[in-house]
Amino acid sequence: MTLQEDGSGRMAIEMDLSEMMAFGGDLMKDSIPKRIDSIISFKQFLEEKKDSIATLPEAEQRKLKKLENYKLHMVIDTDEGTMVFDMFTDFSNVAEANELMNGMQNSSRLMPSMGDTNVSKTEDASGEVFGTSFSFTNDVFKRDAYIIDEAAHKKQLDSMQGMEAFMGSSTYKLKYTFPKKIKEASVEDATFSLDGKTIVIERSFTAYIRNPDVLDLEVILENE
Structure with a gap:
């Protein structure tokens, strides 16, 4: 987290899953793209999956709605053994940061499935x-x-x-x-x-x- 004097700032969560990819061996490497370096807008993702999201319970839909202002930087290189997800968003005050942190914690379950066409798996999330x-x-x-x-x-x-x-x-x-x-x-x-x-x-x-x-x-x- 980076804080400015007026209480605004940027919050980011980085998940380095490189060790998990190595632990999964060739089976996991074969199941993911060989190389990715891209930034995904959650707002765009939620718009693209809105039909699937509409089938979720209201509580789950509200959780996903809170992610609209987030962006996700994905870096995957199976040859180098790298898999890093960096999610970030800006906030205007610390009170807002509290809500954003809760959204980030919810979204960590969604991150590995950002490329999937089916969002319904979030219904089973704890x-x-x-x-x-x-x-x-x-x-x-x-x-x-x-x-x-x-x-x-x-x-x-x-x-x-x-x-x-x-x-x-x-x-x-x-x-x-x-x-x-x-x-x-x-x-x-x-x-x-x-x-x-x-x-x-x-x-x-x-x-x-x-x-x-x-x-x-x-x-x-x-x-x-």
């Missing part, structure tokens, strides 16, 4: 398990992650046990860039840019799934 809230007031930024559905979270933990070998090396990295230098941060092992305006936090993906609080953050900026 509800939201995690939520994230942001605040940015008086040079203090806060990120708070929390569990929305305890039952769904327990199911997620149970299903994760069989995937630990695959997910063991996966990481969840947060990168925040601010308009001023960072004075204090609540995470002791964070790394900072040379200009002092960017903070990076990294945790194992399995640690985050077990307890989303491991990526909670409070940042105090210098009062220039």
